[in-house]
Amino acid sequence: MKFLIAIKDKNNESKDVLDIACRIAEGFSADFTICYVGKKSQAILETDLALTRQSLADWNIYHPGLEVLEWAFCYLKERGFAKNIDFSIENLIEHNGRVRMALPKEKNYQINLVLREGELLSELNQELKRGNFDIIILGSPNSSRMTHKLAQFLDTSILFVKNYNINYKYKILLGVDDSKATKRAIIFSTKISKQFLAEIKNVTVSKTTYIGKDYRNAHNWATKYFKRMKVPFTSKLLGGDPVDEFIQEAGNDHIIILGKSKGNELIKFFRGSKPIQTAQKANCPVLLVN
């Protein structure tokens, strides 16, 4: 598997993103790319800035984004990753404004460090197309509109690390419905459950008190799967607004996992979807599985 981890600075939120990414990656033996997306300067000033950067490099002073990547790399080392490789400025390769540090492959996985500048959505989308990642892990976006855009336009699974507390013993809240991505969400949550030693709360919510056949089948399939995979779980069939129910059930000590909606993109663009609204409103990490 290939993970893309997006960080923007050296603050606690980036640390949370790295922590949760490391914990998940351990279970998947995944390759991961840490990507720093910095703000781009105004186009009118771009060359001036490039000239200064060149001058600064002669004094061994590099882009602040590289310091963030170095900090992230050191954090990974602390966590037992990248034991045999070192952060080295000499290994930087620049192409079309994207800076990448070429690092040797470790036994089971490859770590990449990438520096980009520009608008977050556009840069992550370009990186995604380049690397074909299975999941993107990033902190909570500044606005709920940005959460919406990232969830809709990034064509992969996406984990928003929101209000993550390193000291919590997280459980998993899995929202099950009849969407196409639900099965993948069930499989994903099983793997994460094993990794976090976390119980899964298998929740199906119907807008009415009547639970339809497709919902019931999906719910039962999940139950059987968890039994077969021997993961601890509880099941609930609820009536009400799915978004509110998921958020209420999850509180702040769950990781919510939902399948991405495959409905009409135009409607999703204007009105959102259950997974998008949940990601916008929840007080805990939310994983939308593609």
Added chain:
Amino acid sequence: MIIKNKNEIVNDILFWMEQKRWLIIISILGIIMFYLPCPENISIIGYRTIILVLLVVLLIITEPIPLPALALLIAILQVTFNIATPTEVARTFMNDSVFFIMGSLMMAVAIVQQGLDNRLALGLIRITGNSVKNIVLGFTLLSALLSSFIGEHTVVALMLPVGLSIIRNCNQQHSIKNLTALILFSIGYGATVGSIGTPSGGARNALMLEYWKTISNGNISISYLQWMILAYPMVIIGMLGTALLLPITFKPEIKQLDTSIRKLKIQVAHKGSIKGSDLMTIIIFVFIFLCWIFLHERYGLGIIAISGAFLYMVFGLIEWKDLNKHTNWGVILLFAAAISLGVQMKNTGAAFWIGNIIISNFSNLINENTILPYIVNILLTTFFSNIMSSSATVAVLGPITLNMGGDVLYMGMTTAIASAFGYFSVVAAPACMIIYSSGLIKISDFIRAGWRMGIMSISTLLLIYKFYWPLVINLINY
């Protein structure tokens, strides 16, 4: 080939629309305005020129398309809107001011490539010693004096490594946030304040020279030296004011930088003594500077500037591939397009119409108080330079402010000078953007320091307009 399903195609279209939303909104606005009835007292092509100006301003601020594309759009729409003929558009795109901007930018690249920063660092610390107060004064004065001749972005490219090295070499057991901000702003604001000193201080100054010629039908033509006589007092007061105000805003945590300066001396010593190429770089620049002062009437500022770039290449001080890589050709094209648009604003009466509308709101007050158009001009220019950039502000606003009443020379000078008052935002000036890109200062720091700088600069400019320019205007005999 992967065939996408309908939903994926819709998503791709939505993504494109999301990325280009400003382009779509601005295009719709342009189309609506195009079909609205033309206002009174302006010709149809004048009205279309105003639409084009508005679109350009919005496209510069929101940046949905690359700058060179915007420059091309200006040319395309001038012809499409019947504002000018293709030949006229092509003719207005290239003139001496564009050569001047191009030559100055190319010389800046050559100067930065020589690594003169080491010499500057050494010279600076020899004079200032280890005291923070003196170092800040040194950074401000040196940045201001240099940027008035070689452009602010060049100076920041040279000075920032020195400033950051001092910060990094500090014993960082305690937080040195204020000291960091103090050193970086002394470079950034120093360079911004200095950039108004001569026409070669920034592209915006060259733009104003061209607008004067265009608006006055060639009656106003200011020389390099005449510009200096008018603007340099502002630089001197500005740099001293900056050196005074910054330590009040950012009180440094430490007063002496003994260790840091010692380390910097060692660092510079490692880079060796002055080389022949360093000396040659300085000699060529001084030669060009003297040509700007004494030979501009015969050769024009632009031809002299590109002669400088030519000499740097001939003497092997810079390779063409480096010049080509580091010169912002897109910006040069944009300024060429802006000058072309400025000419059409004058020819179609659009500049006069907008200027008249702005100033007619204050007509009663202007009769009583002649300083008012200048105050409006300064505030308008300061506002726009903080949301666009200083050069783009002069490019767009220049033809308008020259038509807002008041003396054309004074109005142009106040516009050019006030465009450097972009102290409040990161986007205003190259120097501000570059120091912000270090990642060590916050946007709020610009507000913290900017309001003091703003008040100081605006009041100084008004005093200079009121008392100094009338004294020297006969002396310069423009």
